[in-house]
Amino acid sequence: MAATEENPLLSSTRASDTSPQVQLHPLVLLTVSDYITRHTLRQQPGPVVGAIIGQQNGREITMEVAFEVKLIAGDDGEVRIDDAWFGERLEQYKTVFKSPPLDLVGWFTLGAPAGPAPHHLAIHEYIQNVHNETALLLLFHPESVLEGNATGGKLPLTIYESLWEGGVGNDKATSMDIDSGTAGQGKQQKFRELTYSVETGEAEMIAVDFVAKGGGNATDVDQARKASVAPSNNGSKSKSKGKAKADVENPELAEDSVPLTAEDEELLASLTAKSNAIKMLGARINLLQAYLSELPPSYLTDSQIPQTKNPTEQPNHEILRAIQALLSRLPLLAPPDRALFAREAVQQRADVELTNMLASITGSLGAASELGKKFAIVDSARNSRRSVGGIGGPFSMGGRAPFDMDGSGGGGFFDAPIGGGSAAYVSPGEGRVFPGRYR
Structure with missing residues (x-):
């Protein structure tokens, strides 16, 4: 039953043709995401609250830039915005963004998909009474991100406008009360959901592309801590047990530590997108x-289905x-x-396919050419070795000298040729070979 209860702060009326048309820029989403990430990792106390500046031309409202807001605790214990700090910071942003001039158009915080909570009213009323009476509320839903419900291209956020309603909730009467200045007398402030569209500028496209490329190098903090704790545990084990076996490294962690080049990161980002x-x-x-x-x-x-004037399912x-x-x-x-x-x-x-085949043939020809060069080197080395100590050398008779060391005959010169063939006369003094017949 609790899940079906309606939020009392939500209006029963829907957005009409006179409702604002909101254009949300990605820079606001990046700022909100960065603020939530830092607030969570640093475990900072207090809620997440920020301001949004943009342009307002009639019913068209643009949300272009967002920034954080300094909060203080009031006397009643409720969290409020530091008025002096917020006014100074808002003037600084107005000075920076002069062309086109930007002004405060709303604020953002975290909340459930069911809608705003009562503790959001204090900050919203402060912004309306001091800075902009038509300020919008951007409510980011972290539950949708954690549960994985933000699918199908729908962002986990909702934009609301505030209005004053009585017991009946007549939209025309409410607008008349706002114009006449009698809003809030016996009425309750409620929120109505607005439709929005996402608009992107050239500078924001560069920023989003940079963030997408940097996402390829993101690492898990818990995984890095485990990797840093593992060597210390191994060291303690080695000190306590001298013959303990070394722990096997996790191959998944080793693969994650491979450095990537700029081309690899760009390719990874493109494939991921x-x-x-x-x-x-x-x-x-x-x-x-x-x-x-x-x-x-x-x-x-x-044609077999009968035609009905009032079908049950329209x-x-x-x-x-x-x-x-x-x-x-x-x-x-x-x-x-x-x-x-x-x-x-x-x-x-x-x-x-023909280009691939030609590339393959060219590679095969190159490999064959290298093989031919290596074969020629090996063959020339073998021929030179054979000419020095083999049959065709100066000591042709079995590789023996024509004379012994004492000068007497005993070499291959005085031996009979194999098979009665011809032999060669070798001059002992000059070592030259003369063809002739051994008799």
Whole structure:
């Protein structure tokens, strides 16, 4: 029953045509995310509260820059904004952002998806009474991030506008009270959810790209602590037991410590972005398919179904028209002549395969050339060794000298040739070889 209870601070009326149109910039999201991360890791006390500045032109409100806010504890124990510090910091931001001029348009904090809580009213009323009476509230939902509910491209945040309502909750009466200056007399301040769109500038695109590239080098803090504690534990074990076996290193930790170059980081960031985009596209296609499969059958597609004037389940025609418009744009993305497109695709594929084959043949020729060079070196070394100590050398008769050391004959010169063939006359003094017949 508690889960179905409505938030008393939420208005029962929906956003009308006169409601503000909010444009949210990614720089605000980066600031909020960075503030929450530092606040959590440093274990800082107190809530997360910050201000948002932007432009307001009629009903169009832009949220462009956000910054942290210094909080102090009041006499009643409630957390409030330091007025002097906040006024000085706001003037500094106005001085920096002069063209175009930015002013306070809202503030952000953490909250549940159910809506604002009573402790948010004090800060919201202070901002309305002192700085901007039409300030908006950006409520970030950390529970949605932890539980993994922020899927399908929906950001885990909600933007609210405040209004004064009585017991009836008439929107026209409320707007008349605000114009006449009688708002708040016997009425209660409530919040109404607004729709928003995400707008990105050139500078923000560079910042988001830098953050996406830096995300490839992010490491887990707990994992780093475990890796630093492991050597100390091994050292204590080695001191207590001299013959203890060395602990085997974890291969996963070793793989994570491999340094990446700038090209690898850029490639990793690009592949990660493409993977996330494909996953998001697949999730949305599955969602549309599930929605269409759950629709009741219609007599327009099946003639056996009887036509009823008041069907029990009415489909959402707005969603169906959007799906039909999406399907009607698909032929614009596909080529008009599919046969020609398929032929060109086959030709490009053949060119790629031919290029790969030529590269493979070139590599094989290079390897064969290297093999030929090595074979020539080995063959020349073998021939030179054979000419020095083999059959074709100066000591041709079995490699023996023509005379012994004492000068007497005993070498290969006085031996009969093999098979009665011809021999060579070797001059002992000069070592020259003269062809002749041994008799």
